[in-house]
Amino acid sequence: MGIEERRRYKRLAIKMPIIWRREGYKKQNRAEAYLLNVQNITTSGLFLKTRLRPKKGAYINLLLNLNKKPNLIELKGKVVWTAKKKEQPYLYPGIGIEFVNMTQGDYKKLSTFIKNKLINFRDAQKLKSMYTNLKNMASNLVELEERHSSATHFRKVLDNAIGEIDEVAHILDREISEIKKM
16 A cells, blocks of 8 residues: 555544454454554554554454443454665554455444544643643733833733633643543
């Protein structure tokens, strides 16, 4: 799969657990199931950083939890590429998996999950940027206070606003951090 084809879909860089079972897995043989972390995901596939080296073209079963019990989806995937140590040292060892035979319901769940994570992340970053700008304005007003009497009034208003949204800013930091870790 070439770079052009791999970049056809929006990727969500996310660290989230997934259960991988080889094709033909029997539930009583737990040794054939692996708990791994997804590095990024799209509606067409995902990348797993793993030392397990299935052959290109191998089929595997994936169990993915999208944060809620009803969003547990079982997908079938095909190994379409493996990271090469010399060519992609930042990805090595890892494999690219393309989803095959996904149901419309699972596609919708996965698509909604990715879309919501991307929107939440962008919104949280935008709000954090606005907060940073507000703090910078307040510090700039300190210099102006000495020259303009009305600057004191502006600074008091900004200080009150910053005080009220400080708590929200900490929540945003936590949210951005958690989204990056997922």
